[in-house]
Amino acid sequence: MHPILKIIAQRLALSTLLLLAASALIFAGTEILPGDVAQSILGQSATEQSLANLREELGLNEPAISRYFSWLGNALQGDLGIALTNGQQISESVGSRLKNTLFLAGWAAIISVPLAIFLGLLAVRYRDRWPDKLISAVTLTSISIPEFLIGYLLMYFIAVKLGWFSSVALINDNMSLLEKLNAIALPVMVLVLVVLAHMMRMTRAAILNVMQSAYIETAELKGLSGFNVIAKHAFPNAVAPIVNVVMLNLAYLVVGVVVVEVVFVYPGMGQYLVDHVSKRDVPVVQACGLIFAAVYIGLNMIADIVSILANPRLRHPK
Amino acid sequence: MDNQLDFMAGRVTAGKMTRREFMGKATALGVSAVVASSMFADAVHAAGPVKGGSMKAAMNGGASSDTLDPALVASEGTHAILRQWGDTLAFVSNTGEIVPGLAESIESSADAKTWHFKIRKGVEYHNGKTMTPEDVVATVERHSDESSTSGALGIVSGIESMKINGDTVTFNLLDASADFPYLMADYHLVVQPNGGKDAPAAGIGTGPYQVEVNQPGVRTAYKKFANDWDDTRGHADEVEVLIINDATARTAALQSGQVQMINRIDPKVAKLLDRAPGISVQNISGPGHYVFIMRTETAPFDNNDLRMALKFAINREEMVDKILRGYGSVGNDFPINAAYPLFDDSIAQRKYDIDMAAKYYKQSGHDGSPIILRTADGAFPGAVDAASLFQQSAQAAGIPLEIKREPDDGYWSEVWNKKPFCASYWGGRPVQDQMYATAYQSTADWNDTEFKRPDFDTLLIEAKGETDLVKRKALYSEMAYMVRDEGGLILPMFNDYIDATSDNIAGYVGDPLGGLMNDFALSRCWVKA
Numbered sequence: 038m039h040p041i042l043k044i045i046a047q048r049l050a051l052s053t054l055l056l057l058a059a060s061a062l063i064f065a066g067t068e069i070l071p072g073d074v075a076q077s078i079l080g081q082s083a084t085e086q087s088l089a090n091l092r093e094e095l096g097l098n099e100p101a102i103s104r105y106f107s108w109l110g111n112a113l114q115g116d117l118g119i120a121l122t123n124g125q126q127i128s129e130s131v132g133s134r135l136k137n138t139l140f141l142a143g144w145a146a147i148i149s150v151p152l153a154i155f156l157g158l159l160a161v162r163y164r165d166r167w168p169d170k171l172i173s174a175v176t177l178t179s180i181s182i183p184e185f186l187i188g189y190l191l192m193y194f195i196a197v198k199l200g201w202f203s204s205v206a207l208i209n210d211n212m213s214l215l216e217k218l219n220a221i222a223l224p225v226m227v228l229v230l231v232v233l234a235h236m237m238r239m240t241r242a243a244i245l246n247v248m249q250s251a252y253i254e255t256a257e258l259k260g261l262s263g264f265n266v267i268a269k270h271a272f273p274n275a276v277a278p279i280v281n282v283v284m285l286n287l288a289y290l291v292v293g294v295v296v297v298e299v300v301f302v303y304p305g306m307g308q309y310l311v312d313h314v315s316k317r318d319v320p321v322v323q324a325c326g327l328i329f330a331a332v333y334i335g336l337n338m339i340a341d342i343v344s345i346l347a348n349p350r351l352r353h354p355k
Numbered sequence: 356m357d358n359q360l361d362f363m364a365g366r367v368t369a370g371k372m373t374r375r376e377f378m379g380k381a382t383a384l385g386v387s388a389v390v391a392s393s394m395f396a397d398a399v400h401a402a403g404p405v406k407g408g409s410m411k412a413a414m415n416g417g418a419s420s421d422t423l424d425p426a427l428v429a430s431e432g433t434h435a436i437l438r439q440w441g442d443t444l445a446f447v448s449n450t451g452e453i454v455p456g457l458a459e460s461i462e463s464s465a466d467a468k469t470w471h472f473k474i475r476k477g478v479e480y481h482n483g484k485t486m487t488p489e490d491v492v493a494t495v496e497r498h499s500d501e502s503s504t505s506g507a508l509g510i511v512s513g514i515e516s517m518k519i520n521g522d523t524v525t526f527n528l529l530d531a532s533a534d535f536p537y538l539m540a541d542y543h544l545v546v547q548p549n550g551g552k553d554a555p556a557a558g559i560g561t562g563p564y565q566v567e568v569n570q571p572g573v574r575t576a577y578k579k580f581a582n583d584w585d586d587t588r589g590h591a592d593e594v595e596v597l598i599i600n601d602a603t604a605r606t607a608a609l610q611s612g613q614v615q616m617i618n619r620i621d622p623k624v625a626k627l628l629d630r631a632p633g634i635s636v637q638n639i640s641g642p643g644h645y646v647f648i649m650r651t652e653t654a655p656f657d658n659n660d661l662r663m664a665l666k667f668a669i670n671r672e673e674m675v676d677k678i679l680r681g682y683g684s685v686g687n688d689f690p691i692n693a694a695y696p697l698f699d700d701s702i703a704q705r706k707y708d709i710d711m712a713a714k715y716y717k718q719s720g721h722d723g724s725p726i727i728l729r730t731a732d733g734a735f736p737g738a739v740d741a742a743s744l745f746q747q748s749a750q751a752a753g754i755p756l757e758i759k760r761e762p763d764d765g766y767w768s769e770v771w772n773k774k775p776f777c778a779s780y781w782g783g784r785p786v787q788d789q790m791y792a793t794a795y796q797s798t799a800d801w802n803d804t805e806f807k808r809p810d811f812d813t814l815l816i817e818a819k820g821e822t823d824l825v826k827r828k829a830l831y832s833e834m835a836y837m838v839r840d841e842g843g844l845i846l847p848m849f850n851d852y853i854d855a856t857s858d859n860i861a862g863y864v865g866d867p868l869g870g871l872m873n874d875f876a877l878s879r880c881w882v883k884a
Contacts, residue, residue, distance in 0.1 A: 087504050122420035123571060124556065130419070189603055197610045204607040205597065207574060302599050304573040312418035312572055315764070321420075
């Protein structure tokens with residue numbers, strides 16, 4: 038068997054195992070939350086009688102182990118159960134929310150990843166001169182400001198003062214792609230500003246590292262232009278750490294943008310998860326946890342595989 | 356001056372003067388802001404509503420875990436969503452009177468134990484079926500089922516039996532209740548086909564708007580129901596409720612014109628927002644209040660001298676000033692204010708009095724150990740700051756308070772109604788009886804001050820069945836004194852509802868029962884032509 042295939046198979050198996058472990062953790066975590074779902078649904082209006090009725094109705098009296106295995110079995114078949122709070126099919130509501138989250142994350146990634154890498158290359162080309170300093174200063178400033186504040190600032194100046202884009206990023210299926218893009222313009226801007234610095238700085242650092250190598254000097258001696266040396270000779274050899282950081286940021290765009298969702302009223306996964314955590318809607322929390330874990334593990338697996346493929350010693354074994 | 360005002364009112368009616376202009380000029384003529392505001396509303400109404408257009412409201416208080424089932428409505432967002440598609444038998448007007456809803460007339464026996472509701476004929480549901488008296492009975496049955504999780508369970512448990520006779524539904528009550536129509540106006544008791552027993556969350560009702568799209572916690576879009584029984588409402592063709600829980604985002608949505616009305620303005624920004632062009636801030640004093648609760652059967656609060664000491668040790672004016680920024684009024688340690696019918700305004704206002712506080716504190720013989728006051732950000736807006744102010748003012752009287760800050764998560768299940776002394780809030784009820792029965796009757800589940808007085812309970816039942824309003828008012832006054840002087844409630848302030856509306860909306864009239872005209876704004880306001 039080709040060693041690369043073997044390594045990829047190993048990665049896949051490991052990821053599956055990891056996901057299984059994560060599912061057990063998620064289940065255990067939701068079990069030890071204080072209070073129970075019946076109490077949370079009824080809130081201030083709970084009486085002993087209605088609490089007992091609701092617990093019975095929701096099947097909260099069964100042992101945890103048997104609930105775990107039946108949950109895992111159903112989840113593997115795509116059945117995530119029914120939300121305790123409003124009786125809707127979780128797979129349906131999660132489906133549309135996940136689609137929205139991926140739509141937002143996707144557009145943010147399409148803009149931010151090439152932009153970050155390009156800016157990184159540019160910063161190396163003009164290192165320690167004003168373009169490098171400007172790029173670093175701007176991106177580091179934007180990552181240092183809390184994302185909700187960036188959101189408010191953009192909202193105030195762009196949506197309220199200039200009236201260019203909508204401050205409410207509501208999208209639905211009846212909208213055309215252009216209308217949707219118009220609606221999500223502001224949250225995409227915020228997300229781009231938030232993830233840009235990390236990827237840009239990593240690109241810069243990784244490439245600067247290989248710029249000391251002898252073959253870069255050779256390329257320069259061949260008479261290649263500064264930017265060509267960086268893009269064609271240095272970048273391919275610096276790809277592994279960059280891909281890792283890019284994947285971490287993509288994972289963040291999917292699982293960590295709840296604040297941006299709240300500020301722009303975007304119907305994504307984060308808001309959905311938070312609402313159901315506060316009502317102790319355990320099946321929903323578990324479903325979201327499982328999806329987030331899968332996204333995280335999946336993206337990291339891709340990062341691993343790409344870095345393996347980027348390594349010529351593994352690609353061309355003797 | 357009158358001529359000038361009439362002229363200005365005429366300009367408003369003709370749509371040639373904005374609210375801002377009118378208010379500015381009227382107050383310059385020496386008219387108080389309250390009077391000017393109501394004159395403006397009258398002048399606008401004289402022009403008559405305009406049909407058509409679309410309106411959107413952005414609301415605080417909704418989540419993606421919400422449902423359309425009226426029995427489970429508990430937050431402002433879900434309440435606003437419900438009010439557009441569903442109707443109750445009766446409504447409570449903004450002056451506190453009962454207005455007919457799905458019942459066209461209401462009569463009672465002399466002893467107020469039997470009530471006859473004549474159900475309106477020919478009212479159509481959104482699905483084309485006709486509403487019947489059987490549906491009314493089924494609705495009440497669903498909410499009174501012992502195993503139900505309905506928020507109206509306590510309200511309907513006083514009904515002994517129901518009977519249909521032609522168009523009339525007769526309710527026989529366990530105890531006489533002169534306020535029964537107010538109970539039937541409770542928002543949970545929206546009449547649904549077969550009482551909602553088949554499909555509680557279908558969102559099919561008799562309201563002015565029918566649900567087109569419902570995404571819980573995001574948006575609910577409606578279109579005008581063509582066969583609505585009431586043609587004095589539902590002016591816009593389309594309305595929509597957006598859930599925007601973030602206050603800044605809500606304000607931005609109004610300022611950028613994406614919505615025309617929003618609720619729950621932060622008192623800190625209300626004055627600033629009112630200065631923004633094209634926007635009016637509306638504040639309405641209501642019966643909601645922020646409180647500190649002492650459990651009167653738990654040491655050390657089982658000592659009335661200590662309770663009195665703490666009641667005198669709180670600076671009410673300062674709290675209204677600093678916590679509510681003036682958008683509210685001082686409380687008097689009983690849960691009733693002028694927003695209620697039969698309020699006795701002759702009860703003396705309790706003031707911050709260091710000497711009285713110190714005197715009662717000494718008399719209580721408290722050992723001087725710090726008294727623990729629990730609070731949380733979620734107890735009410737500004738609860739942590741309010742607790743600090745209380746600590747300072749009590750310190751001045753030599754009473755040591757120790758603030759213990761609790762997490763929001765679990766506050767209502769672990770702290771409120773369990774710990775001896777904590778911050779909390781109450782929304783209002785339409786009538787005094789309901790407020791007292793919810794939280795001050797010995798047997799009430801939510802009796803958070805452990806106020807257990809058989810003589811109070813007797814008065815409550817007596818007042819409930821008393822049809823002579825003068826006698827009834829005297830009874831309520833007596834009860835108010837009992838809670839004020841012996842209860843465990845420290846009530847420093849009643850909070851206003853603060854809404855904001857866009858100036859291209861007309862027909863807004865404040866309602867003391869809740870923000871955004873008790874959430875009827877979407878179906879009663881209209882878009883200016």
